[in-house]
Amino acid sequence: MNKERLKETIHSLSQDEEKRKELIEILREHIKGMVKEVLEEVALIEREAYCEENDDTGNGFYERSLRGLNGEIELRVPRTRRGGFRPFFIERYKRTSYELEEIVVAMYAGGCSTRDISNTISNLIEGKYSASWVSRVTDAIKDKVEEFRKRPIEKWFPFLFIDGVVLKIRRGNVEGEVVYVALGIDEDGHREVLGFWLFGAEGESAIIWEEILRELCERGLSEPLCVIGDNLPGLADAVKKVFPKADFQVCLLHKMRNTLNKVRRRDREAVGEDLKRICSQPTKEAFEDEVRRFQREWGQRYPGIGKSWLEDISNLTSFLKYPQEIRAYIYTTNHLERFMKEVRRRAKVIEIFPQEDAASKILYIVSKEMNERYSRKVLRYFEAVKEKLLEIRRMRYGYGQGK
Numbered sequence: 001m002n003k004e005r006l007k008e009t010i011h012s013l014s015q016d017e018e019k020r021k022e023l024i025e026i027l028r029e030h031i032k033g034m035v036k037e038v039l040e041e042v043a044l045i046e047r048e049a050y051c052e053e054n055d056d057t058g059n060g061f062y063e064r065s066l067r068g069l070n071g072e073i074e075l076r077v078p079r080t081r082r083g084g085f086r087p088f089f090i091e092r093y094k095r096t097s098y099e100l101e102e103i104v105v106a107m108y109a110g111g112c113s114t115r116d117i118s119n120t121i122s123n124l125i126e127g128k129y130s131a132s133w134v135s136r137v138t139d140a141i142k143d144k145v146e147e148f149r150k151r152p153i154e155k156w157f158p159f160l161f162i163d164g165v166v167l168k169i170r171r172g173n174v175e176g177e178v179v180y181v182a183l184g185i186d187e188d189g190h191r192e193v194l195g196f197w198l199f200g201a202e203g204e205s206a207i208i209w210e211e212i213l214r215e216l217c218e219r220g221l222s223e224p225l226c227v228i229g230d231n232l233p234g235l236a237d238a239v240k241k242v243f244p245k246a247d248f249q250v251c252l253l254h255k256m257r258n259t260l261n262k263v264r265r266r267d268r269e270a271v272g273e274d275l276k277r278i279c280s281q282p283t284k285e286a287f288e289d290e291v292r293r294f295q296r297e298w299g300q301r302y303p304g305i306g307k308s309w310l311e312d313i314s315n316l317t318s319f320l321k322y323p324q325e326i327r328a329y330i331y332t333t334n335h336l337e338r339f340m341k342e343v344r345r346r347a348k349v350i351e352i353f354p355q356e357d358a359a360s361k362i363l364y365i366v367s368k369e370m371n372e373r374y375s376r377k378v379l380r381y382f383e384a385v386k387e388k389l390l391e392i393r394r395m396r397y398g399y400g401q402g403k
Contacts, residue, residue, distance in 0.1 A: 040076055043087040047078040056080045142357060145364040149195055153220035157184030157194070158389050160221070162212075162229045163251075163333045164204045165340040169353045171200060178204045179343075179363060180212055183336050184221070187389055189382025191335055191374040193367040194221070198356050206234030213242040223397045225389065226318055228333055230254045236315055245396050247318035251333040252279050255316065259305050271298060271305075278309070279331070282324070284317040323388050325381035342366050 051057055059081040066073050079085060164178040180197040197212055209232075226247040227239045236248040256275045263271050274294050281287040291313065295306030309316065319331040329335075346362050353359040 043075075043078050046087050047080060047085055050085045051080060054080075054082075054084065056082050056084065142361070145360050148364055148367065149197075150219070153184075153194060153216065155184075155186045155192075156223065156393075157186050157192075157221060158225040158393065159185040159330050160194075160216075160224045160227045160246075161185075161333050161336050162209060162227060162235075163336040163340070165343055167343070167347055167353060167359050168351065169198070169200075169356060169359055171356070175202055177202065179359070180204075180208065181336055181339060181363075182212065182216060183339065184224075185329065185335070185379065185382075187382070187386055189379035190377075191379070193339060193371055193374075195219075196360075196363045196367065198359060200356075204232055206232055206238045209235055210238035210241055213239065217242055223393060225392055225396070226322070226330060228330055230333065231258065231312065231315075247321065248315050249318040249331060250312055250315045251331070252316065253332045253334065255309070255312070259308070262305055263302060267298075267301070274298070282320070284313075284320050287317050287320065288313055322392070323381075323385040325385050326379075329379055339366070339370055342370065 047058055057080065059079050061076040061078055064075050064077045066075055077087060161183045162180070164180050166176040167179055168174055169177045177198060177200060180199070182194045182196075183191060184194050185191050194216060195212075197208075199208055209229075213227075224243055224246045226249055227243065228249045228251060229235050229239070231250045231254060236250075239246060239248045256272070256279070259275060260268050260272060274290075274297070278287060278290040278294060281290055288310075291306065291309045295310065299306045319327050322330060343363060343366050346366060347353070347359075353362075
């Protein structure tokens, strides 16, 4: 680097904006040169160690470009006679450094569109980075998505939560599609997103849920005590077909919302208070008594709402079979609601996913992030009731069963 030129430029910065830009360019080139020197020196040291360990010899160099935070650098990469050596910072078929890829994936995970990422990277770093280039970088996630979806389930999850979130995906036309998501709570109180599925259907289907539950079973999910979901027609039957000894719990918050939507605005507060009283009952008998009282009070004005609660009474009270300490965790699909909220936040920036793979990438990234958070937090009271849950499992499925 020409020090006199640099000194002259620095002195003139306050008077000349062009000189300021010139200094930035000089510094950028200097940094690129330093990075180039360091990488080439490291590669030579690596080759020397490799040859000693593998009884190989050096065999000149080849030219290789590498994109990074400082733009594109042309490197002289050392090679060996047998051709098995490759420096740590170069991966086969890739022209991008790890640090740049990590930034791209992090921005994508944060909800930035591929076009936003390409514009940002191009503004910050020398060179053109198209939306298709960003897409290719994020395509590296595809293999991880499949690995995540097919990974074996090795822990016991007494409680399984299932629900769907709608995302807009283009398949010729743009339609809102249901993404099916399953989350479990293990015996120690750890939550885990077990999987997500896209089938292309516009509406949620109990038939599809049955297929998903069978897939979870094949992956190793066994002997659940209770599956928690919404009041989708046929869902309880689908659960029973795959896990005949498991209870099914209708999400009480879904049920309350659906009920209040059928009530006139002036009555919603009073009806809501009565529904809260129903849901706070400690036994199935008390719960049913409150529902009958509710029907007597509101049945004449709204004939259908109390009747629907009575018809679903068994599936609305399954949570009461379990220790009181953890009932608040298992009468609602709220655990999945938090996951869905994060997915919607990321998807809001993208608005319409150009294809299924693009949606899968976001779902995978959010799943991994949420699972990392879940792994650090144990839900309260599970340690205290663990033996009770194991006893219920033994009574229901028999001794010596499961994992």
